[in-house]
Amino acid sequence: MSGNIQGRSSGKGHRAAGDTSGREGNRRPNSGKSGGAGHASANGASRSQKPKTSARALAVKVLSAVEQDGAYSNLELNRRLKEADLSPADAGLATELVYGTIARLNTLDYYLERFVAKGVSKLQPWVRSLLRISVYQMIYLDRIPEHAVVSEAVNLAKKLGHQGISGMVNGVLRNMIRQRDELRISEHLPVAERISLEHSHPLWMVERWIAQYGEEAAEAICRANNEPPAVSVRVNTTMTTREKLMQEMADTGAIVEASKLSSDGILVRSGGNMALTSWYRNGLFSIQDESSMLVAEAVAPEEGQNVLDCCAAPGGKTAHMAEKMQDRGHIVANDVHAHKRQLILDQADRLGLSCIDAVTGDALDLGERYPMSSFDRILLDAPCSGLGVIRRKPDVKWTKSVEDIEDISNLQRELLDRVAPLLKPGGILVYSTCTIEPSENELMVADFLNRHPEYSPAEASVCSESETVNLKVVNGGVQILPQDAHSDGFFIARLTRTAE
Known part of the structure; x- marks a missing residue:
């Protein structure tokens, strides 16, 4: 296409979980x-x-x-x-x-x-x-x-x-x-070209999705990517309950409803800028996409456990895990960028969480900094192509290439290999991405399990609040497409270490 925008969305791996700092914000x-x-x-x-x-x-x-x-x-x-x-x-x-x-x-x-x-x-x-x-x-x-x-x-x-x-x-x-x-798109164009022009996506991307998901699903993905992203917040359960906060919000005239994906989520249909409210300032909620909320639910950390978040900034999922633990235990929140450490600390401070230890370093080197078999839970929210968050970051459509997917897949594979020995036998490792690309998701997990016999898929703990939301389960993981629940595209796999 002539005159393409060649800009980039900010942040690690072009991910957007919906927090108000760091990599998120393209709303x-x-x-x-x-x-x-x-x-x-x-x-x-x-x-x-x-x-x-x-x-x-x-x-x-x-x-x-x-x-x-x-x-x-x-x-x-x-x-x-x-x-x-x-x-x-x-x-x-x-x-x-x-x-x-x-x-x-x-x-x-x-x-x-x-x-x-x-x-x-x-x-x-x-x-x-x-x-x-x-x-x-x-x-x-x-x-x-x-x-x-x-x-x-x-x-x-x-x-x-x-x-x-x-x-x-x-x-x-x-x-x-x-x-x-x-000014209309001809119905007589080849299917991929029609979808590409009607829903404004690169032709290579549409052709790839048709091959992976079929014509109907590929068009639904493209259509959903052009929808305005919903505003959703995650309740800080160390301070209040979803029901109580929803009532407070409704009393001020806000139109809210319970998330069908996460038990901690609230969809805000109308109510102004949530980041400017006293509820946000006082740490009663965080702004986060519904799909992203499922990651901490999959980790399911328990009080008193030792948890590693390998690629943590800006800290939204880290904080959610701390809330799940009722702030009792220890979370090492690592990120490669030194300046993003403060984002994690700021999140923790606003939410009144003290169990988070924010550190800086390359996730590939975590094995040199921590003993083997030292964590009860590990979250690898991996850098990825970001093809699940296009509705928040439309730049991603025009800046990504097949080569980018291949390059990031190599990094993901190495990260999984490096952090796997850090988990205790019987512990849970959660691998998550905000992409819908199989090579970064279910195929990545299948490859990992094939090379690591000490690991196997864990019992699923990623489930929706409503039976009306159907999530695709593959290789011990859940693939959420943008049209499934009108939330971000995400992949979440839950693995357990069964042996040394």
Whole structure:
């Protein structure tokens, strides 16, 4: 595809469990279709000072930086939002334009290619970004009038370029409006190509998923990846109960419901930014995706046990394990990045957890730092391709390759081999990823079990709260696809060491 975004999502292995720090945060708002073109403040009053930039100008700058400089979309967006004087509505619009445009990238280019005389790839990056966000608004945001989209785009083109560019932008967009009925994906394309364009995923990825899961499931994966991610929180059971916290939240007007995946989870359908609430500040909950909550449930640590979290930052799963243990025992939370150690400590401090010992080092070297057979539980939340969290980090679609999957699989295999001797006989090792790639998941576990006869699949303890959520069980693990429970794609395997 011409003019591809080449930016990267931030964080270890492109994973996103939904915590508010570290690798997480690429969330597109559920309110993106509200327009957000005005400059009203949160209480409805007019702003006394005009913002230094508009939502659309900010989005163009972010997308251009992602494409030209390889910037992380979430970090670049957050930086520019902090610098700008935007209303909450405009900040929401800018966020929707950035993540929505990246999510629908090759579909937007497919439509534009017919109307840009020299081709999309020949445009300057900022012009390409401007046209993309404009077409995104016309097709996917139903409350922004088309004439307003064109007017804003032309005015922005004049400010950023010159009369000739603004004329071209005006002509392209007006021609697209006049021929709106032709902006559709042909039903006569080969299946993989149709899915690729209709749901905006790389063709190689769609073909791979069709081979792995079949046409119907592959299309469902792609469709689910374009859904806005749900907001879910995990109750800190050392401080309160799910029922009590849900009642408190409902009393303030929030719309909440119990998670069907995790007994500790709450889905927040409406209620504002959860990270700004007193419940969050006081440690009553953490923000985490439902699928990610199942990892600590699989580890099932018990009070007084010695637990190793090999790749722990930013500490969401570590904290969940500590809560499961009622903060009684010892958890070694290791991460390779020294600056992320503080993220783990900050989580523990906010949640009032004292049993977490955050350390820094390469997980491949853990065997040199701790005695063999010294841990009752081990969690290897492995670096991975991140193909399960595309709805949170749409950049992943355009930056990953088959070679990346092969490279990360080699690292995963070595990590498993290195940490396996650290588990006590009778203990539990949980291997988890936020990808749906079999070579990183069930095939990885099958290969490990074949080479390590001292290990075998443990009795499953990963189960949903509701029978309406069907999870695929393979090789002692559970594969969650994005469409299964409208949560992140995850793989969780529970293994036990049966001998020395």
